[in-house]
Amino acid sequence: MNGSVHVCAIIAIEFYTVVLMNSWLIIGVLALYILVLFICAFFGEKHASRLSTRGRMLLFSLTLGVYCSSWTFYGATGAAVREGIIFLPIYLGPLLFVGLGYDIWRRLGRVRQHHAISSIADFVAARYGKSGTLASLVTILAVVAIIPYLALQLRAIALSASVMLQQNPQVASATTNGVLVLTAILAILAMIFGTRQIANTEQHGGLMLAVAFESFVKLFALLCVAFFFIFEAPENIIQISKDVSKSFHEVQHFGVPETFWVQTLLAGLAIICLPRQFHVAVVELRDEKHIRGARRWFAAYLILTIFAIIPIASWALHAAPAYLSIPDVAVLSLPLSYNQEWLTLLAFLGGFSASTGMLLVSSVALSIMLSNDLIMPALWRLGLLSRHDKRLPQVLKFTRRICILAVMLLGFLFFHFFNDIDQLSTFGLLAFSAVAQFSPALIGGLYWRGGSRQGVYAGLVAGFALWTYTLLFPTILRSLPAEYSQFSQQLLMSGPFGINWLRPEALFGFQSFAPLTHGVTWALGLNIILYIWISRIYRPSIAEQIQAESFFYYETKPLPAQHTSADMSYLQHDVARLKVGDLITLAKRITGDGPAVRAFQQFCQINNVVLNENSSANGMWWRFTEQYLAGTIGAASARTLLTTAMVNNGLALGQVANILDQASQWQRFNQNLIMTMIDHMTQGVSVVDENMCLVAWNNQYLKLFDYPKDLVYVGCPISDLIRYNAERGECGPGSVEEHVRKRMHWMKVGSAHEFERIRKDGRVIQMRGNPIEGGGFVTTFADITAFRENEAVLEARVSDRTHQLANALTEQQLAREQADRANMSKSRFIAAASHDLLQPMHAARLFSTALEQSVQSDEDRLTLQQLDRALYGAESMLSALLDIARLEGGSIQPNRQVYPLHDLLHDLELQFKSIAAQRHIQLKVHDVKFWINTDPQWIRRIIQNFVSNALRYTAKGRVVVGVLRSAQRPNHIRIGVWDTGPGIAEEQRIKLFQEFERCGHTSPWGEQGLGLGLAIVQRMTSLLDYPVKVYSEQGKGSCFMIEVPIVAAPKVVATPTQAVPLKTKAYKILCLDNDENILDGMSTLLTKWGYQVFKATEPEQALQLIQQENIQVWLVDQHLNQGKIGLDFILAQRQENVPVALITADSDPELPQRLKELNIVLLNKPLKPASLRAWLSGLKISK
Helix, strand or coil: CHHHHHHHHHHHHHHHHHHHHCHHHHHHHHHHHHHHHHHHHHHHHHHHHHCCHHHHHHHHHHHHHHHCCHHHHHHHHHHHHHHHHHHCHHHHHHHHHHHHCHHHHHHHHHHHHHHCCCCHHHHHHHHCCCCHHHHHHHHHHHHHHHHHHHHHHHHHHHHHHHHHCCCCHHHHHHHHHHHHHHHHHHHHHHHHHHCCCCCCCCCCHHHHHHHHHHHHHHHHHHHHHHHHHHHHCHHHHHHHHHHHHHHHHHHHHHCCCCCHHHHHHHHHHHHHHCHHHHHHHHHCCCCCHHHHHHHHHHHHHHHHHHHHHHHHHHHHHHCCCCCCCCHHHHHHHHHHHCCCHHHHHHHHHHHHHHHHHHHHHHHHHHHHHHHHHHHHHHHHHCCCCCCCCCCHHHHHHHHHHHHHHHHHHHHHHHHHHCCCHHHHHHHHHHHHHHHHHHHHHHHHHHHCCCCCHHHHHHHHHHHHHHHHHHHHHHHHHHHCCHHHHHHHHHHHHHCHHHCHHHCCCCHHHCCCCCHHHHHHHHHHHHHHHHHHHHHHHCCCCHHHHHHHHHHHHHHCCCCCCCCCHHHHHHHHHHHHCCEHHHHHHHHHHHHCHHHHHHHHHHHHHHHCCCCCCCCECCHHHHHHHHHHHHHHHCHHHHHHHHHHHHCCCCCCHHHHHHHHHHHHHHHHHHHHHHHHHHHCCCCEEEEECCCCEEEEECHHHHHHHCCCCCCCCCCEEHHHHHHHHHHCCCCCCCCHHHHHHHHHHHHHHCCCEEEEEECCCCCEEEEEEEECCCCCEEEEEEECHHHHHHHHHHHHHHHHHHHHHHHHHHHHHHHHHHHHHHHHHHHHHHHHHHHHCHHHHHHHHHHHHHHHCCCCCHHHHHHHHHHHHHHHHHHHHHHHHHHHHHHHHCCCCCCCEEEEHHHHHHHHHHHHHHHHHHCCCEEEECCCCCEEEECHHHHHHHHHHHHHHHHHHCCCCEEEEEEEECCCCCCEEEEEEEECCCCCCHHHHCCCCCCCCCCCCCCCCCCCCCCCHHHHHHHHHHHHCCCEEEEEECCCEEEEEEEEEEECCCCCCCCCCCEEECCCCCCEEEEECCCHHHHHHHHHHHHHCCCEEEEECCHHHHHHHHHHCCCCEEEEECECHHHCEHHHHHHHHCCCCCCEEEEECCCCCCHHHHHHHCCCEEEECCCCHHHHHHHHHCCEEEC
């Protein structure tokens, strides 16, 4: 025993020395092999398309061998050693699909050829309404499922390298670095040949030739190792026979393993659901005939692989532990145990080919999905790239290469952080079960028209969620470090939070299944159920149905064979040349033969063209057919059918016929429904065709006229029925033939008519006839006897009611006249009050101002100032109350005119800057050049109120008057006044525009407002239609703002006038007023100011003073004695270059503008002495 161990140790040491010495040989062989792959790819890019039909078919069959990855190359042997027959499902599934799933494969190929499908995500999205969101979901799920599978391939390469180099710590680190370098090389290979050409077919001849070469290498390596063991010694054959027989007897006694059929199902579905398999089996398919050949050759490939696995597994079952530490690498260990260095290198290259082939195709397939369905749509949605950008091909190619690099890097990182081979082997089966969730959408989309996008969403999300919980989650828990093993075990055995029925591997108490069977049953089963159930609840939309129909059209139509570019252009040209007859046939399927032919004939008559069914259909015929069909199936469906079907962009003519047949069924159903409705109408209906023959009627028509049974039939001449009615006296007095002739004439001419006929029995029949487009006539007959009787009763009632209303209107007119007289009386009262009430106030203020300038003591001056403020307050209140009364009574209306906003803002700045300066408040007016359509006096009054309030309540800071453009309403501006006052509480803003409301604030300057200013503003802005906005924050200030429309500036050329100041300030002033008190007050005040005053109470007296004295300024009151008007006196007697001011308390809205045009100053009563003095001080006269 010791001797045999010693011999084994010597052999191992010798072998280790040989292998270690030849490590550079391994590196050289790998470099040479990768170089051969590059040469194959380059050759395939140039010459793959030139291969013969048999050669292309063989190439396609070998590319399918990419299915046999390192999991099937290494893992199958390990599975056979550990569990016997369990290695078969991974090969049995594809064999069953090849044998039974030919129709699925054939349909997928035909649909891909027609729709230029580039990936499995593209297929699912195209089938279910071209949903970009659905394609993104499939892409994300595919990446999640495949990345661990990629890591498994890298791990297999690292493991085989470590076995070849008899791993030690230094070799292990070198292996990891080597895998990284190898990943980079494979990424470069994939980037060069997987993105060399960006086309809608996404076929890569060079890359596929390299993959086919790798498929041959791995099968050849497996067969060489298997045959070496079989023929190495005669007893080996006996050993293999015994092992096979033993496994067969175990199956007979114990049955197949529990997960056998589940793994078989997953392996079968993987042929079309794995992204790499979908790419090579569907996307790279160029001719339908290749499927038939591939079924034989790929089946042979799988059978040979199974045959090669059995001898190697038999050796592994009996190998000594010194030669086989891990059953998965038996393919390498077998030639190593016999010191067959070159056979070992060949086996290593076979495993390397199995891994790299899968890595290359998977990275390319995933990069296509990521770029087409995630990255490029995101760039378009974010506006970073236009669909018509010239750089689009370069950007797409660059994106594909970045995606390949990212996929490879993710696979390497997963390999680096999860480096346990047992963990990674389980991820292979997890990947199969994950991508199997695509199968309901794929297969259902090929065979079931009722599948909808919502059903696919529900099935995929639910299926992947359950896959994550029942399969991925337990695998991750078992992969956690040892310190978490107790937590993982408790979670798996007791469920989350101790909820037993939520155990991941026994969901809802189903614990009799193996974990894999349990997870696949829940995930895939719920996926299928939700796909069917939700699709039945949310039926496919019209767009989905039309798109889906193109998938079912290929049930019978073969896939086109490959053509040269010249052939293809000829085919497209031939298909595009559709005939007018094709369009007529299309229309007939929707509307029927007769209507369609008549519509096309009428179109020819209108456009003066000849109907030739063999002529090519140009744009005119296309537009007419679309418009004609839109009336039946809708504009969207008509456009989709024509553009998609006829221009070789989607549906073909036979497929359109299928859709039109369905539409015709709906149309027939609708026609039956309409006829049923017509039969139940209370009106009689008859329809006559263009030949004046009866073609349709309802039961009520027969009941109204009581025709004999054999008289009415389809095609019956309508003249016979008219004659029958005329003979019975139904058409009134006159000749029977004349009645027939007249009514036939109306129908043939196509003139609409309506009349009533009173029958012998007293019934009233209403007849309405209307022509039908294209010829024919439809007539309705209604028995309106009851309606006419009710109408007579109603007319009597209406007559009575009209009489009552006339009396009421007379009374209302009298009341309105009385109200108008009351309003006129009110207006006259207001006009009188505005003059008579303000006259005493006007005189009092003049006297108080004059007296204030004559007193010497401060105490008396203070008393007079208080008196002046009291008078001012009384005047302001009276003016405000009168204004409110005028506004509410409607006695004044805004006088809109084009007005420069600059004038308003400039005047406001001049008016208030002195007050602001006295109070040390910064007044800032932002001038603008807008013109507005408004009442100048009203807008001035509104903004003055805002500014005076701001100055009244602002203790310090600033007041800003500015203009903003309105964001909501174009051609509008907002004029606002901002202050830094105390602000207004929110509860006070509601009462802000009420009379006598001051919002609880007191002025820091001792001023007390009346509480009427904002009430007047509110009424003025309502009449002007200027919305008022108030913004305020306590402690920070307020903003009052109105929104005003702007207009274009008028084109007025102003003639400048030269003006010079009066030679002396102490000039002579004429005061004309009918009130002696006012004249005395004015004289006292002006005399105090140093002016010489001449008083007059009558116009004649004033004229005499003008003639005697050199009067330089006139102050004239508007209302004089005996109804005389001051303005009339001014216009009659005014001298050139004499300044004139008109003093009045009137509120005539037209007066200010008229005075402005006449260059007369308006001074409102009660007159403010300060305003009068400011005007006199700045007087200028023209030369």
